Amino acid sequence: MNERAHQLIQRLWDKTISADEFEELNTMMLADPQVRDLYYEYVSLEQGLKFHLSNASHKPGIPGLASFLLAMQSRRNRKIAMVSALAAMIVLGFALSLFFIDRSVDQINYKVTPGTIVQFSSSDEGQTGEPGVFKVGSTMVISQGVVELDFESGVKSVVSGPAKLTLYAEDRLAMDYGTGWFRVPKEAVGFAVTTKELEVIDLGTEFGVISDLNEPDQVHVLDGSVKVKSLRGQRQELVLARDQAVSVYPVGSFENLPAEDKYFLTSLPVVLPHLHFSFDQANDFVASNTIIGLQDFDYSYHGDRPMLENGVFGEAIHLNGKNNYLETNWPGILSNDPRSVALWMKMPKKRLVDEDADHFGDTIVGWGMQRDRNSFEAGIHSKWTLHMDYRRDRSPFLNISFGGVWYYADDIVLDNDQWNHIVVTYSGEKNKDGFPLVKLYLNAELIDVHPVRGAYVKPVSEQEVLIRTLEKTPVVMGATLSSESELNVREGMYLGAMIDELYIIEGVIGPEEVKSLMDSNKLPERN
Incomplete structure (x- = not known):
């Protein structure tokens, strides 16, 4: 040796x-x-x-x-x-x-968007980290929301959660996962951002880094230049200039990508990032206050063009239940990330009838990978849908589904031809029984829900309920997800209802935000 x-x-x-x-x-x-x-x-x-x-x-x-x-x-x-x-x-x-952490540097100033959840820990053994303090040697975990960092050197960064950051020095930041934008002044040239797959050293620039636990890490140069080094395999190095971007292969080499500035937030938003369909304009259903990190977001309708009618706030969309629905190009909130869905719905009386027995339910909004029961991977639940399950002798059940595990609200009536405000949240955590932690609000009141497990899924005591919403069917409204690889939705299963003010929020909202959405159609903003 x-x-x-x-x-x-x-x-x-x-x-x-x-x-x-x-x-x-x-x-x-x-x-x-x-x-x-x-x-x-x-x-x-x-x-x-x-x-x-x-x-x-x-x-x-x-x-x-x-x-x-x-x-x-x-x-x-x-x-x-x-x-x-x-x-x-x-x-x-x-x-x-x-x-080699330099602990002589004072703490980094930061601000957060309302609803942001952060936790701190320290590299010192046995230390949990000072509450609210991000300094050299400490780690910040952003469960949801957005954080703006202001370094003494003049470096400014905006990081979207979920993210994990560790500060090793004033000019060295590690990002295990997350999406971060960085602007570095000339005085701070040499500032470095390191992920588990690559190292980015600033050469006087503005750049963005995407570190994803399930996908190759990426760096996008928006201005100036950076030096990029792979930290695995071939450990390839190169210099990127403005409008250049790469992702890193598992073997340590790089793949060229188009540089996209719209993946990154460059200032702190006043609310949590979200998609908002207002339906107030016939030529554009999406509200101007939508904030999502997606290049060239788009949507389309299938079948007959949906009609716009009077809603709770302005106009609402009327889905006919026969052949029309909306489909976006956004994959939705994936993996185990926290999420909230809020909307108004007005639905006429609906019962399951014998001649239409195969039409047993309709999706209000959903995305992800629908699995066939015969090939279901019992431990992985890979979709997220809110849908109505029809019955012959009673009002439909509201079903909040992850795949093989779902939640029912037994005692509410939604097919009463009245406007009802529905909010569902998932925190990314589990309850004391090992099921996903889900909350349902109906007209701002918290409603009891109970989990149901498919007969083809092992009990929680035998196998952990693993939530991992996977990318397949993008966000759709009014159509049921398909398990067939070549199809996004099932033919002939379309929702008949009116929908208004649909929000899909990257994070969990609480009672105050729920009440604000219902009363004023707004999320509380940062002062």
């Missing part, structure tokens, strides 16, 4: 290692698996973090059985394991870099 590696790792634990020695150790660990193994041995000896050792000492039965099962699983997923190893090294590099 390399004696030099022993020396450097020991100095690391003693906190006597120099910056040059740290770089030397980092290079050795990336290049030599034996050096990495040695580091983990030190971790095990010094801190007791070697999981399989501690786990084996507490479990009865055949020694090493858990390790054997893990090894078999690793053989079946060799490619995934290799990528995970690279990712682990990148994370390790971040962990090592904490030894």
Whole structure:
């Protein structure tokens, strides 16, 4: 074994290692698996973090059985394991870099959009982070909303959640995930943003970074230039100029992309990002106050052109229940991200009839991947819909569905030919029973809902309910999602109702916002 590696790792634990020695150790660990193994041995000896050792000492039965099962699983997923190893090294590099955090810099000033949820933690062992303080050595997790950062150097950033940021120095920010816009003045050239996949070093510019846990990370140069370096595989480097953009391949090379400034917010919005259909203009159903990070948002109607009639606020759309619906090009709020949907609906009496027994329900609004029950992956729930389930002998049930798990509101009547204000929120969290944390408001009153699990889905006690809304059918209104790969919606299943003031909000709203939407058709704004 390399004696030099022993020396450097020991100095690391003693906190006597120099910056040059740290770089030397980092290079050795990336290049030599034996050096990495040695580091983990030190971790095990010094801190007791070697999981399989501690786990084996507490479990009865055949020694090493858990390790054997893990090894078999690793053989079946060799490619995934290799990528995970690279990712682990990148994370390790971040962990090592904490030894070099410059804590002399004061906290960073920041502002947030109303409804933004942030939490702070510290790199210091045992520290949770000062409430409301973002300073060198601390981490900010943005569960929802938007944060504007103002650095003492003059750097300005606007970050849209969900996001995780760690400040290593005044001129060095790590973004594990999130979407961030950065404007760097000449005095702050060299400012760096690092994700788990790439490093962006400013050369005097304005740029945006997208770090997605499920997609390759991207950098878009909006002005000036940056140096970009991949942190995996080939570790390719290049310089990007204005109107250039790249994403990083898993092997560490880059793919050219068109630079898009509309992916990024450049100032702090007064409300949470959202899509708002007002239906007040015949030539444009979308309200002017819509805020979503989507290039060239568009929508279209299918079938007969929907009629506009008097609504609660201005005009409302009338879907005929026969052949028309709206479809957008926005994939909606994906993964496990928090979300709220608010709308007014006026629906005539509707019952399930024998001659139309296959038409058992209609979607109000929805998006994501509808799965066929025969091929349903029981642990993954990949759509998000609000729809009406019809019955022969009673009013329809409002169904809030993630796929194989959904919520019913039993005691409300929505087919009363009256305007009703409906708000549904999902926080991205689970309740005490392991189900998604969902709230329903009807005319600003909180309504009890209860979860239902499909017969083809394992009980929660046997398998975790994993919410991961996947991209397939974009946001649609008035049509039922299709499980067929080549179709977005099912033919012949269309909602007959009037809809007004539809909001799809990137985050969870509370009773105050719900009441404001119902009473004044506005989200409370930042002063």
